[in-house]
Amino acid sequence: MANSQTKQxxxxxxxxxxxxxxxxxxxxxxxxxxxxxxxxxxxxxxxRYNNRAADxxxxxxxxxxxxxRFFLVACDGDTVLGFIIGEIRAxxxxxxxxxxxxxxxxxxxxxxxxxxxxxxxxLNDRFRKAGANKVRTxxxxxxxxxxxxxxxxGMMAGPFIELEKDL
Amino acid sequence: xKLQKATRCALFAVLELxxxxxxxxxxxxxxxxYGISTNHLAKVLRSLxxxxxxxxxxxxxxxxxxxxxxxxxxxxxxxxxxxxxxxxRNGEREDGDDTAEGKALCQVLMEIEDTARATFASxxxxxxxxxxxxxx
Numbered sequence: 001m002a003n004s005q006t007k008q009x010x011x012x013x014x015x016x017x018x019x020x021x022x023x024x025x026x027x028x029x030x031x032x033x034x035x036x037x038x039x040x041x042x043x044x045x046x047x048r049y050n051n052r053a054a055d056x057x058x059x060x061x062x063x064x065x066x067x068x069r070f071f072l073v074a075c076d077g078d079t080v081l082g083f084i085i086g087e088i089r090a091x092x093x094x095x096x097x098x099x100x101x102x103x104x105x106x107x108x109x110x111x112x113x114x115x116x117x118x119x120x121x122x123l124n125d126r127f128r129k130a131g132a133n134k135v136r137t138x139x140x141x142x143x144x145x146x147x148x149x150x151x152x153x154g155m156m157a158g159p160f161i162e163l164e165k166d167l
Numbered sequence: 168x169k170l171q172k173a174t175r176c177a178l179f180a181v182l183e184l185x186x187x188x189x190x191x192x193x194x195x196x197x198x199x200x201y202g203i204s205t206n207h208l209a210k211v212l213r214s215l216x217x218x219x220x221x222x223x224x225x226x227x228x229x230x231x232x233x234x235x236x237x238x239x240x241x242x243x244x245x246x247x248x249x250x251x252x253x254x255x256r257n258g259e260r261e262d263g264d265d266t267a268e269g270k271a272l273c274q275v276l277m278e279i280e281d282t283a284r285a286t287f288a289s290x291x292x293x294x295x296x297x298x299x300x301x302x303x
Contacts, residue, residue, distance in 0.1 A: 112238070141281055147289035148241070154297070157286070 011113035013074040013081050015122035017050050022073050025080035029105045045103075046071060049085060070126050074106075074115050082106035084119040088130050093160065098134040099127030104146070120153055138162060168283060174249040176203050176211040181245055182299065184221055184233035185292045193230040214248055235292075242295065243287035252287065253280035 018026065023046050031037045049071035068088040074081045084104045090097040101123060106115045124135055136158055139147050170178070179201045184190055194212055198205040212231055215221045220235040243252075251257055255277050263269040290298075 141285035144241075144285075144288045147285065148291055148294070151289045152291065152294045152297070154301075 009113065011076070011081065011110050011115050013076050013115055013118060015072050015074050015118060018046060018071045018073045018083065020046065020051070022075075022080050022083075026073065026083045026105070029080065029082065029107055032108055033105050045085065049087070067126070068130055070123055072119060072122055072126075074119050074122075081110055082115045082119055084116075084123050086123050086127070086135075088127060088132050095160075096134075097132055098136055099124065099130075099132040101135060101137040101150075104149075116149055117153065136160075170246065171250045172203075172207065173211050173214075174246050176201075176208050177215055177245050177249055178242065179203070180208060180212060180231070181215065181220060181233065181235075181240075181292060182295060184231055185235070185237045185240075186296055186299075189232060191224055191228075191230045191232045196230070211249075215245075218248060220245070237292035237296065240292050241288050242290045242292075243284065246287055253277075253284050256280050256284075 023042055026046075027037060027039055027042050030042065049069045070087065071083070071085045073083045082105055084101065086099055086101040088097055089095075089100050101120070104116060104119060106119075127135055135155075137150055137155070139150070141147075180197050183197050183200070184192060194205050194209050197203075198208045212221055212223075216223060216231075220233065220240065221231045222234040224230055224232055246252055251259075255273050261269075264273055
C-alpha cells in the first residue's frame with residue numbers, strides 16, 4: 001500500500017459576514033452534519049450576531065459599535081460552503097477577553113479541502129483585530145472528528161475544566 | 168501518565184516513518200535515534216505491519232515505510248495495539264472496587280481515563296507531526 005496522505009485540492013472561497021439570504025444554506029449544512037433542521041435556532045443566531053440595528057452588513061466596523069460577535073460564511077459565488085460562529089467573551093470565569101468558537105460546519109462533499117481552515121483563520125483574524133490574543137472552544141469528549149479538526153489547527157487543552165451535575 | 172515501552176517504540180517509529188512521503192528507514196536507524204533496543208523495535212514494527220501501518224521494504228537499502236493514512240490515524244489507534252489506557256472503563260476490577268470508597272475512586276479514575284482517551288483519539292499523526300515541527 002502506498003502512502004495515502006491524499007487530501008482534496010484546496011477549495012477557493014471568500015469569507016464574509018453571513019447575510020439573511022445565506023441562512024437556509026447554513027441550515028442545510030448543519031442538517032447534513034447533525035441530521036437536525038434547526039431553522040428557528042439559526043435564524044435567531046443570525047439576528048443576534050449579524051443583524052443588530054447597530055451593525056452593518058459588511059465587515060467594516062461601525063464607528064460607534066465595536067464588533068465582537070461574528071457569524072461568518074465561506075462562499076463560492078452564491079453557494080455557502082461552510083460557516084463559523086464565534087464571539088469575544090470578556091472576564092468569563094476570570095479569563096481576560098478571548099475569542100470563543102462555538103459552531104463550525106462545512107459541506108460534507110468538500111471536507112478536507114481547507115474550507116474549515118480558512119474559516120477558522122478568518123475568525124481568528126477578526127478576534128485579533130478586536131483585541132483578543134487567545135481563542136477557545138468547548139467540545140464533547142466523544143466528538144472526535146471536530147476535536148481532531150481543532151487539534152489540527154494547533155489547539156491544545158487549556159487551563160479550564162468543564163464541570164456539571166444533574167439537577 | 169506513563170505509556171509502556173512497546174507503545175512508545177511504536178509511536179516513535181510511526182512518527183518517524185510518517186514524517187515524510189515515501190520516507191524509508193531501517194529499524195537500526197530508528198532505534199539509534201530514540202535509544203531503544205533494535206530487537207524490541209523489530210517486534211513492534213512487525214505488529215504495526217500486521218495492521219497495515221508500516222510495510223517492510225526488501226532488498227539492499229531496505230527498511231520500513233509508513234503505509235497508513237497520517238490524516239486519519241490517531242495516537243489512540245496506535246496505543247491500543249499495545250495497551251489499554253482505560254482499564255476501568257473496560258471492566259478491569261481491583262480489590263476494594265465493590266466498596267462505596269472503591270466505587271467513588273473508580274468514578275474519579277474513569278473521569279481521567281475518559282479525558283486521556285479523548286485526547287489520544289483527537290490527535291492524528293498529521294497533527295502530531297506538526298507539533299513535533301513546532302517543538303524543534
